[in-house]
Amino acid sequence: MTTQTFVDPWDTAEQAKEPQFSNIIWGQCEAKSxxxxxEKGIGKVEYDPQVHSPDQQRTAVDIIVHPLADMGLAFDVTRNMxxxxxxxxxxVLPSIRDLGISPKQLNGSWVKVQTVTLTDKAGNAITYTDKNGTVKEKSTLKFLAIFKDEAECSSDYLANSGKTTKQDTQYSAQYSGGNGNKERETALKFLKVYxxxxxxxxxSLEVIRNKLMTLIASQPLISKYFTVDSPEVVEMIAKEMSK
Structure with a gap:
């Protein structure tokens, strides 16, 4: 006869901690200007001196950070400015200069960046309204470090995250299916729906992660086994966003 273990939700609630979103990314930078x-109603279009006047010319800066494989993130961090x-x-530019480099050196480099709240000159957060009518703060990038190669970047990530490559890139035995843990299997089914x-x-990967952190934290059964950084969650997000 199998003995069932019942967990009191209040025990979980009493020990719960506020979920933290890791807004620091390590990876390879792709940058171009x-x-x-x-153009109104269109956005950025390539400047053509034969068509546009000089006073219309602006400089576009596109930055993409491809996260380290160790981080287990399926999507890049992109900012178009x-x-x-x-x-x-x-x-953004001052944070790059603080590292003693020129923006021209960013492309192909291994970096550590942080997503921070985008503000105006007065320090007020710049907001936008999403499709659901919710007002949210915009974010941008702040460069924290530049590394000589991928190995150095990975070492810094592992040293600061407390993880190992094995933990981040493959499931551990406790996450494998068919382990007889019915409660965990039930939690996984609910997690898929969330x-x-x-x-x-x-x-937006950032918006999705924030939503899931709130949802998971509100469900003791799910939060007992999973976090937004669990391999299963990362894999599910990647699958859904690829549809």
Whole structure:
């Protein structure tokens, strides 16, 4: 006869901690700049001196950070900016210069970046309203470090995360299926539904992660076995966002 173990939700609630979103990313940077023109209703289009006047010319800066494989993230961190803006000139560029490098050195480099709240010159958070009518704060990038190669970048990540490559890139035995843990299997089924709901119609990985952190924290059965960084969650998000 199998003995069932019942967990009091209040025990979990009493020990619960506020979920923390890891807004620091280690990875390889892809960066480029190009002349553009801002056209109403379209956005950025390539600057053509034969068509556009010189006073329309702006400088576009596109930055993509491809996360280390060790981090288990399936999607890149991307920011598309205008150099003649406070976001670039007042926040991103100074953080790059603080590392003693030029923006020209970013492309192909291994870096450590942090997503921070985008503010105006007065320090007020810049917000936007999502499709659900919820007002949210915009974010941008702050460069924290640059590394000589992937190995050094990975070493810094592992040293700061307390993880090992094996832990991040493959399931451990406790996460394998068919282990007889019925309670965990039930939690996994509910988790799948939450991930599907969080990803539905959403393209921002950061928004999805924030939604899931709140949902998981509110469900003791799920939070007992999973976090937003669990391999299963990362895999589910990747699958849903690829649809």
């Amino acid at each position: 190009w002349w553009c023109v801002l 205008i150099a003649e803006s406070y976001e670039w000139a007042g926040i 991930v599907e709901n969080a990803c539905r119609g959403e393209t």
